[in-house]
Amino acid sequence: EDQVTQSPEALRLQEGESSSLNCSYTVSGLRGLFWYRQDPGKGPEFLFTLYSAGEEKEKERLKATLTKKESFLHITAPKPEDSATYLCAAHNFNKFYFGSGTKLNVKP
């Protein structure tokens, strides 16, 4: 069954404490893996698209990586403003599959 699973569901970090969020996928014919950030009550904001295993993309304190089975969103020295829910999605020729998200809380 095509699906995307994110872990952990929730993550609490101290400011400056680096960590990684995981996105495992079992989507046949993967065409792209996407990461979004969503603040409460708002629409998801696009962060990255990864297309092939080994690919990496960076933006400020965030780095996304992709393997053949999973993707990681690494957060280096997070700040309180990085607190949000991070969603990943995989798509093939048929549709997009969204994970349930990781809710990140960064304490000052």
Add this chain to the structure above:
Amino acid sequence: KAGVTQTPRYLIKTRGQQVTLSCSPISGHRSVSWYQQTPGQGLQFLFEYFSETQRNKGNFPGRFSGRQFSNSRSEMNVSTLELGDSALYLCASSFTLRDTQYFGPGTRLTVL
């Protein structure tokens, strides 16, 4: 470049009523998808349109319908509203069917 816009942003309805939500995609984008987001279920795919044709549909009852116009703007309609329809309804647009989707701010629907 203007982003995806959704109207209205907030809506309060009572059970049994119907509602129409509107989405204007990013200029040049021809694909529009709709999602329902609730705290318990996460993002649930409703349907997807490209060039005025529904290309894909999620597992929702027939009370949920949509359409896309020639200018790529899209509307979704929910008839005979139920309490469980209370959710954030998100619209996403992309250049073509499988490109990066960019989301609008959502319409918060509350059914009383």
